[in-house]
Amino acid sequence: MINLQNINKKIEDRIIIDNLNLSVKKGEFVVIMGKSGSGKSTLLKLIGGLLKLDSGRIIIDKMEISKFDTNRWADYRLENMGIVFQDFQLLDVFTTYENIIFPSKILKKESNDIIKSKANTYIKMANLVREKNKNIRELSGGEKQRVAFIRAFMNNPKIILADEPTGSLDYKNSQILIDFISKSIKELGQTMIMVTHDSYVAANADKVYFLKDGQIISKLVLDKSSNERLNENIDLVQKELLKITT
Ligand SMILES: Nc1ncnc2c1ncn2[C@@H]1O[C@H](COP(=O)(O)OP(=O)(O)OP(=O)(O)O)[C@@H](O)[C@H]1O
Numbered sequence: 001m002i003n004l005q006n007i008n009k010k011i012e013d014r015i016i017i018d019n020l021n022l023s024v025k026k027g028e029f030v031v032i033m034g035k036s037g038s039g040k041s042t043l044l045k046l047i048g049g050l051l052k053l054d055s056g057r058i059i060i061d062k063m064e065i066s067k068f069d070t071n072r073w074a075d076y077r078l079e080n081m082g083i084v085f086q087d088f089q090l091l092d093v094f095t096t097y098e099n100i101i102f103p104s105k106i107l108k109k110e111s112n113d114i115i116k117s118k119a120n121t122y123i124k125m126a127n128l129v130r131e132k133n134k135n136i137r138e139l140s141g142g143e144k145q146r147v148a149f150i151r152a153f154m155n156n157p158k159i160i161l162a163d164e165p166t167g168s169l170d171y172k173n174s175q176i177l178i179d180f181i182s183k184s185i186k187e188l189g190q191t192m193i194m195v196t197h198d199s200y201v202a203a204n205a206d207k208v209y210f211l212k213d214g215q216i217i218s219k220l221v222l223d224k225s226s227n228e229r230l231n232e233n234i235d236l237v238q239k240e241l242l243k244i245t246t
């Protein structure tokens with residue numbers, strides 16, 4: 001479904017993404033791991049069209065979207081992608097609720113009643129009921145992160161790109177979001193590409209790719225058939241991380 005073909009990106013003459021190839025199937029939950037500065041956020045921004053490739057191609061559903069101009073990209077993103085940014089990118093002048101419904105109000109695909117009820121369900125799920133009518137500036141880091149997370153799911157996107165969506169969360173809230181992701185992917189056939197430093201979160205994915213200096217240097221395919229497997233997967237991820245960082 002998502003095909004990255006020989007993609008390259010330099011920033012200020014430094015190679016950040018180095019001739020990278022990656023294929024992600026529909027319905028797959030893929031995690032990208034790697035040291036700070038290895039190019040993970042840059043890679044997600046390229047897939048989401050927020051940065052332009054220097055060369056290579058990005059093909060989604062047989063469309064070469066890397067050829068899109070900025071406007072077409074913006075339309076495509078609104079309709080098909082949910083993005084959770086590392087720095088949240090919430091609108092400071094709005095409340096929690098207003099931030100969450102904002103993309104759906106622009107897309108205008110669902111009725112106001114449906115948008116409202118979905119937002120309220122997600123707000124409850126993410127433990128944000130008390131924060132619903134607060135201004136975004138009044139929220140803690142972890143609360144803002146949960147707002148950014150559920151906003152990305154509001155338009156039922158085909159693709160979710162999430163940059164460390166549990167980075168500021170405690171174990172319980174991370175667990176809630178992981179359960180939500182698994183359920184949403186299953187029900188809607190969504191495709192998820194997530195960057196994380198957390199091996200517990202990564203252990204829930206179908207595949208984990210390890211990035212170093214803008215290249216994928218190894219890959220794990222995880223078996224998620226049982227709870228016992230989850231613990232083994234955490235071990236596998238941690239061992240692989242140790243290998244690539246030492
Ligand atoms: N706009 C920019 N200007 C200059 N350098 C940049 C810019 N964006 C990214 N870089 C550099 O590119 C490299 C990769 O950045 P990127 O944000 O993709 O890393 P990352 O793997 O997401 O790291 P982290 O785990 O810390 O979030 C870094 O060395 C960073 O300093």
Ligand SMILES: [Mg+2]
Binds near residue numbers: 042163
């Ligand atoms: Mg990053």
